[in-house]
Amino acid sequence: MAKCICCGKTGADYPHYNGGYVCDDCVGAYFTCPACGRVFDINDREHGDNGGFCAECVPDH
Numbered sequence: 001m002a003k004c005i006c007c008g009k010t011g012a013d014y015p016h017y018n019g020g021y022v023c024d025d026c027v028g029a030y031f032t033c034p035a036c037g038r039v040f041d042i043n044d045r046e047h048g049d050n051g052g053f054c055a056e057c058v059p060d061h
Helices: none
Strands: 030-032 039-041
Touching: none
Parallel strands: none
Antiparallel strands: 030 039
16 A cells, blocks of 8 residues: 555555655645546646646646
8 A cells, every 4th residue: 555645644545646645634735636636736836726627637628
């Protein structure tokens, strides 16, 4: 099982766009793209929240 890149807890399920995983307890501190399910740093406007989707998924919505 993967360890959370934020707190180190085992059982992290959410893939971070830059590698690693984030756990249920920490995912609220990140932006989660509803299309691809990847998580992004909350203040990352380049890769993260671009109108509700990540930069990679926004052209499809």
